[in-house]
Amino acid sequence: MLASSIDSSLETLHTKLFEEFFQSRMLLARTRNKISSRAYSLPNEVLADIFMNVVYTPGPHEFYVPSMKDGLRRMFGRLYSLLAVCTTWRNVGLGLSKLWSVIPLGDKKTIQPTPEATSLVLQQSHAWNSGHRPLHLAAVLSNRYTSVPPLLEERAPRFTSINIEARHKSPAMNITTLLESLIKTQTPSILSELSIHQYHDLMEDELRPCLPQVHEYLGFRMSAQERDLFTTLIGSLATFRLKRANIHWNTITFSDKLVNLHLQSVVLGDPTKLNEFLHALESAPELRDVKLISVVAFIPSSRHGNPPPVKISLPKLQSLLLHDLTFNIVKHVLASISPGSHRLKVGMSGKSYYNCLPNGKLDKSDSQPILSLLNRSGIDTLFLTPNDCDSRYVDYDRLHTILKYLPCLKTLIMSDWKWERGSIPALERPVSGAPFPTLSEIYITCGFVYEVNLLPRIAASHSLQTLVLDHHSSLALTFDGAEHTIQELKSRVPDFRLVKSIEDFSHEVWPLW
Numbered sequence: 425m426l427a428s429s430i431d432s433s434l435e436t437l438h439t440k441l442f443e444e445f446f447q448s449r450m451l452l453a454r455t456r457n458k459i460s461s462r463a464y465s466l467p468n469e470v471l472a473d474i475f476m477n478v479v480y481t482p483g484p485h486e487f488y489v490p491s492m493k494d495g496l497r498r499m500f501g502r503l504y505s506l507l508a509v510c511t512t513w514r515n516v517g518l519g520l521s522k523l524w525s526v527i528p529l530g531d532k533k534t535i536q537p538t539p540e541a542t543s544l545v546l547q548q549s550h551a552w553n554s555g556h557r558p559l560h561l562a563a564v565l566s567n568r569y570t571s572v573p574p575l576l577e578e579r580a581p582r583f584t585s586i587n588i589e590a591r592h593k594s595p596a597m598n599i600t601t602l603l604e605s606l607i608k609t610q611t612p613s614i615l616s617e618l619s620i621h622q623y624h625d626l627m628e629d630e631l632r633p634c635l636p637q638v639h640e641y642l643g644f645r646m647s648a649q650e651r652d653l654f655t656t657l658i659g660s661l662a663t664f665r666l667k668r669a670n671i672h673w674n675t676i677t678f679s680d681k682l683v684n685l686h687l688q689s690v691v692l693g694d695p696t697k698l699n700e701f702l703h704a705l706e707s708a709p710e711l712r713d714v715k716l717i718s719v720v721a722f723i724p725s726s727r728h729g730n731p732p733p734v735k736i737s738l739p740k741l742q743s744l745l746l747h748d749l750t751f752n753i754v755k756h757v758l759a760s761i762s763p764g765s766h767r768l769k770v771g772m773s774g775k776s777y778y779n780c781l782p783n784g785k786l787d788k789s790d791s792q793p794i795l796s797l798l799n800r801s802g803i804d805t806l807f808l809t810p811n812d813c814d815s816r817y818v819d820y821d822r823l824h825t826i827l828k829y830l831p832c833l834k835t836l837i838m839s840d841w842k843w844e845r846g847s848i849p850a851l852e853r854p855v856s857g858a859p860f861p862t863l864s865e866i867y868i869t870c871g872f873v874y875e876v877n878l879l880p881r882i883a884a885s886h887s888l889q890t891l892v893l894d895h896h897s898s899l900a901l902t903f904d905g906a907e908h909t910i911q912e913l914k915s916r917v918p919d920f921r922l923v924k925s926i927e928d929f930s931h932e933v934w935p936l937w
Contacts, residue, residue: 468516471516472516472520475506475517476522476523479499479506479523480499482498487933489933489935490933490936491934491935492562492587492621492934492935493591496526496564496936499936525558525559527562527581527583528545528562528563528564529563529564529602560586561583561585561586561588561606562936563588563602565589565591565592565595565598565602566590566591580605580606580608582609582610582611582614583606583610583615584616585617585618586610586618586619587617587619588603588619588620588621589621589623590622591623592623595622595623596622596641596644596669597639597645599622599642599669600642600645600646603642603646604650607650607654608653612657615660615661616661616662616663616681617661617663617664618657618658618661618665619665619666619686619934620665620666620667621665621666621934622667622669623668623934633691633780633784635691636670640670641671641672642671643671651675655675655677658671658676659678660681662683662684663682663683663684663685663686664682664684664685664686665684665685665686666686666687666690667688667934668689670691673692673704674700677704678704678708678711680708680710681710682708682710683708683711683712683713683740685705685708685711685715686715686717687701687715687716687717687719688718689719690719692719693721694721694722695723695724695730695731695756698757699731699734702757702760702761703736705738708738709738710740711740712740712742712743713743714738714741714744714745715745715747716745716746716747716749716753716757717747717748718747718748718931719749719753720780721752721780722752723781723782723787724782725782733759734760735760735762736760737762738762738766739764741766742765742767743767743769744757744767744768745769745770746758746768746769746771747769747771747807748773749775750775750778750786751775751776751777751778751779751793751794752779752780754797758797763801768802768803768805769803769806769807770803772806772808772826773809773811774811776794777794795825795826795830796829798829798830799829799830799831799832803832803833804832804833804835805834805836806826806830806833806837807839808826808838809839809840809841810841816840816841816842817844817847818841818842818843818850820849824850827850827860827861828858828859828860831859831860833863834861834862834864834865835865835866835867836851836866837867838866838869839868839869839870839871840870840871842872843868843871843872843874846875847874848873848876848878849878849882851866851882852878852882852885853885853886862886862887864886864887864888864889864890865891865892866886866888867890867892868894869893876906877909879891880912883913883916883917889917889918890917890918890919890921891917893923894922910922
């Protein structure tokens with residue numbers, strides 16, 4: 425009995441001593457790591473700069489402009505990884521307010537972090553008592569979207585910017601629900617940016633455009649007081665971006681704060697509705713940048729129902745982008761906006777040669793009117809992409825004809841084309857003095873240039889200042905013997921670049937910022 429008791433006591437003592445020894449060893453190892461770690465010896469200011477770069481700067485193999493959902497996953501995945509390294513890093517991260525300026529909102533199926541983590545982010549951002557530091561809401565909504573605390577159950581903080589993406593077929597209801605919970609606490613003097621994107625399956629783009637129904641307008645079920653608050657907030661914005669989201673433009677009056685407006689994939693209606701939109705623009709005297717992308721407006725069913733384009737003045741306008749629009753919209757907008765010093769940028773697609781009928785069908789127009797119109801309007805930048813039903817191979821005669829019609833053109837962007845033998849010389853400026861632009865910038869993206877050895881000659885004919893080729897377009901320059909061509913281009917073009925990708929010209933991705 426005594427021996428058994430001694431054995432039992434020794435076993436218990438050994439277990440206890442082993443546990444205490446293990447804990448002591450872990451404590452000593454942690455202390456040693458702190459003392460010897462270079463990161464531990466860095467000043468907090470340096471660590472803060474490192475953390476900011478890690479969380480917000482894209483990696484070498486990542487998209488510079490990711491989608492909103494991917495951007496949130498990237499940002500918070502990196503943030504939580506940093507916090508998990510050690511106590512020192514965690515304390516630095518938790519104390520760095522700029523790391524907690526973006527409030528994610530969504531469900532487990534749409535974004536990372538989960539809704540449970542939203543409360544932590546809000547707490548760390550000191551959102552409830554911060555009125556001077558920028559605070560951004562990024563909401564990705566799905567069909568499973570429900571009230572997410574504390575934004576909908578408590579008093580929502582005052583945001584500097586709000587970005588909402590709804591990823592389901594009938595999003596106006598969920599977006600309106602979120603807006604109803606937010607507008608009561610937002611202040612026009614603080615909220616400066618509002619972006620709303622109703623996610624859309626690309627397969628549905630093939631359907632004919634039709635007028636939105638009543639329930640497809642943002643705020644359709646709001647009370648009169650809530651609608652007034654909503655339109656007041658819109659009127660005080662500096663940046664307003666809408667994609668596939670509908671509002672009643674005749675209720676909107678902007679202020680001298682608005683400088684950027686982005687409208688994409690929206691069906692406005694007949695010329696009267698298009699005029700209402702243009703009238704709203706005129707209420708923003710400081711407006712500098714306007715982007716109209718894949719917007720739809722119909723020609724009237726009869727001449728008697730065709731109001732003339734309203735004349736508006738935008739004295740501070742610097743850039744006007746008209747991308748993937750039918751001819752009737754381009755003609756109407758250019759007749760409305762008074763000529764000025766702004767840069768006119770046009771993205772020509774298959775729609776550019778058509779008018780849009782009230783039933784959504786496209787009515788074929790001659791190719792010359794759009795080119796003559798752009799010539800008279802002094803176009804600065806031209807985007808060219810293949811027509812949906814046409815070949816992706818560059819047609820020498822067609823491209824050369826387009827350029828001859830646009831002698832004022834300064835920048836040419838060619839995307840998604842295949843440049844076979846004999847096609848790249850279409851860019852060369854003739855020595856005969858015939859009408860032809862003197863280009864200063866050329867961008868060739870998402871294509872393949874067969875005769876890259878001719879690019880130096882083309883650059884010299886224009887006195888190019890910028891020539892940018894992405895990975896696909898410059899693939900031929902990776903072959904043997906291409907080094908001479910590269911060196912010649914570097915000597916002729918001050919800004920010659922071979923890049924992995926060019927994302928600045930893509931409008932499909934809805935960015936976080």
